[in-house]
Amino acid sequence: MAKMFVAGELRDSKSGEVTEIRNPATGEVVDTVPKGNADDVRDAVAAADEALKVWSRTAPAKRGELMQEAVRLIRENEKELSTTLTKEQGKPIRESILEIRRFAHTLEHYAGMAKTLRGGYVNLDDGRYGFILKKPMGVVGAIVPWNFPVSLMGNKIGPALLAGNTMVIKPAGTTPLTASRCVELIHQAGLAKGVINIITGPGGVVGEEILQNSKIRKIGFTGETGTGKHVMEVASKEVKRVTLELGGSDPMIVCDDADLDRAVSAASVGRFFNCGQACLAVKRLYLFEKIADTFMERLTEKVNKLRIGNGLKRETLLGPLHTKGQREEVEEMVEEAVKRGAKVLTGRNRPKGPEYDQGYFLQPTLLADVDPDARIVVEECFGPALPILRVKDLDHAIAQANRSVFGLGSSVWTRDIDKAMKAAERIDAGYTWVNSAQIIYDELPFGGVKQSGLGKEHGNEAIDYYTEAKSVVVATEKTSEVVGGE
Ligand code: NAD
Secondary structure, three states: OOOEEEOOEEEOOOOOOEEEEEOOOOOOEEEEEEOOOHHHHHHHHHHHHHHHHHHOOOOHHHHHHHHHHHHHHHHHOHHHHHHHHHHHHOOOHHHHHHHHHHHHHHHHHHHHOHHHOOOEEEEEEOOEEEEEEEEEOOEEEEEOOOOOOOHHHHHHHHHHHHOOOEEEEEOOOOOOHHHHHHHHHHHHOOOOOOOEEEOOOOHHHHHHHHHHOOOEEEEEEEOOHHHHHHHHHHHHOOOOEEEEEOOOOEEEEEOOOOOHHHHHHHHHHHHHHHHHOOOOOEEEEEEEHHHHHHHHHHHHHHHOOOOEOOOOOOOOOEOOOOOHHHHHHHHHHHHHHHHOOOEEEEOOOOOOOOOOOOOOOOOOEEEEOOOOOOHHHHOOOOOOEEEEEEEOOHHHHHHHHOOOOOOOOOEEEOOOHHHHHHHHHHOOOOOOEEOOOOOOOOOOOEOOOHHHEEOOEOOOHHHHOOEEEEEEEEEOOOOOOOOOOO
């Protein structure tokens, strides 16, 4: 049985209750985890608060060194971690390996920033000195979804620990296993007990206590926009800081001068990676009329080659959806679009056969000429189905792209630099890729606009979201005159 990790030790829940974690490809029980409650969270917060005294005063270079050792341990255990991740989440093993590597890379990126963490200095007047200290916020709560349970946790651990905060983490209810093991390994790198803690259990209980606990000063949240709004509302009661990484519906625009081969490949990977269950994913495809038919033909051919199956099989490219409900929601969106006149290019059905019967599999689905008001265009479709729409020109495409409450990622494909820059400037999103698949870089800030979120993860910017800038003025004897305040 898996355990929670609190105050430097593996623990059961005080309730003694456990939850079964099942493999979405087979329905089999992978393991059980403690069903944590509010008391367990309070213990973890107390341990994190105690650990803050030491960790916040540890030199950043030393923190970086310990994080580097954690990276080594994560890499050493890549095989075990990626196998568990595939079993609990469903994703193909090659994608699990990529996720563990990304997690290690993110921690390494922030560990590498340890020696360059700086505040500021301003010369105010003769004999008066201004300093800007970058102070840790305190105990930080991290709430993580099930689609990338490890790498999205890393986006919070990297900047939070480097900046001197301590942490209480809550993984999603259905994907606690790999995350808990990673936290244990990070602790084993030599961190003091209580610096990093993880509590498994339901969002409405464990997550809610993290939101409400007054000792927690900041919440790093990734999840649905609806839950994010709730996080913001509860956090507002004590003016807690929040970073919200929420839903998205990324448009991909393909102009008639684009490199079609590369664009077809980016559309396929961009929509079907992680079985379409990604925040950053191609969720609406806008094709210039001139190339639309050719593009759809080539994309259909490519998508039909995606091998569906249990993620543990090396050859699998498309695993199951993560839950029964998730599959049903995608199916409902597909059917609604078809009712509104969309043409099915491929997919729509569940694959048949003994290999698929116990899992939440769905064929990769392409829908052409979809009504712009269909749910699959307007809402976030979190699964392997892609709506395709024709556009007259770039202005039409940008207007359609911006017709969304979301603003996370976006991409444009053209060989014309003027078109590319126009799209990059005008699409309302936190990221625009030009002639590139949607790849996240630790070097660049990432975060949505509109209802896709608030604040940034990745980049140097993430550190700003885990520190408070404090001004200090030092006056020497030279400056004894009194001046007015604000
Ligand atoms: P979710 O909002 O249902 O759950 C996210 C986390 O919040 C889970 O750990 C859950 O247990 C917890 N939670 C639920 N209720 C809570 C409450 N009352 N208080 C505190 N915590 C609570 O999201 P999900 O279904 O797990 O994830 C999918 C969503 O996440 C999609 O909308 C996707 O686009 C989004 N997402 C965004 C990003 C990004 O970086 N912008 C990345 C990945 C996923």
